[in-house]
Amino acid sequence: MGQAALKLEQPFTYSDYVIWETEERYELINGEPVLMAPAPNQRHQILAGNLFSELREVLRKSKSPCRAFIAPFDVVLPLPGQKENNSTNVVQPDVLVVCDAKKLTGRNCTGAPDLIVEVLSPSTAIKDQKQKFELYQGSGVREYWIAEPEAGYIIRYVLDSKGEYNREGVYGAQDSIALFFAEQSLDLSLVFEEENTKI
Numbered sequence: 001m002g003q004a005a006l007k008l009e010q011p012f013t014y015s016d017y018v019i020w021e022t023e024e025r026y027e028l029i030n031g032e033p034v035l036m037a038p039a040p041n042q043r044h045q046i047l048a049g050n051l052f053s054e055l056r057e058v059l060r061k062s063k064s065p066c067r068a069f070i071a072p073f074d075v076v077l078p079l080p081g082q083k084e085n086n087s088t089n090v091v092q093p094d095v096l097v098v099c100d101a102k103k104l105t106g107r108n109c110t111g112a113p114d115l116i117v118e119v120l121s122p123s124t125a126i127k128d129q130k131q132k133f134e135l136y137q138g139s140g141v142r143e144y145w146i147a148e149p150e151a152g153y154i155i156r157y158v159l160d161s162k163g164e165y166n167r168e169g170v171y172g173a174q175d176s177i178a179l180f181f182a183e184q185s186l187d188l189s190l191v192f193e194e195e196n197t198k199i
Contacts, residue, residue, distance in 0.1 A: 010033065012028055013028075013088055014076050015086070028091075029089055029131050044094075048095055048117075050192075052068055054190050065099060065101065067097070068097050069095070069097075071093060073093075073109070074107070075090070075092065077111070077112065077135065078110065087110075089135060091132065093113070094117055095117040096115060096117070114142050114143065117145040117146075118146055119149055137157075137165050138163075142158070142180075143158050144165060152172055156170075173189050
């Protein structure tokens, strides 16, 4: 199915999404197919990999029941009254943490993860900071981190009691972020380790 056909047939649901036969990779936001970035560059991949590895290690050491995942992994975010197959929102965050095992179906996460991290790429930066920000906030994702691989920082948003994101801070390699789901902190010097960017 080509991109033109995808636009003509919207709004789509998860049941449509799983049977698409297309070379391009899409996410589904409010029933609309949104083209994903082409193959991420080296810095993007290194930062996403480091975040996943360090989060997984912290979870392992703390014996937390939470699990870390890395893209490609579908996250289905149903609106109120929608079931998994009828959901009009399906995304593939770069890194995520899920603490409620009931949300893990074996093929995806259905429901809001506890943490989502998006690593910015030039072609997806606006989508990550606007469309996905609004989607994650409205879906109840407790924390949303936006990571900038070129400048080397993470912007951390935390959901408040009104269901709105508050910007908690901007963190660089010299900082650490306290993790509510592990009672430990993530050392960002390991995440932004300069030697890891050299091959």
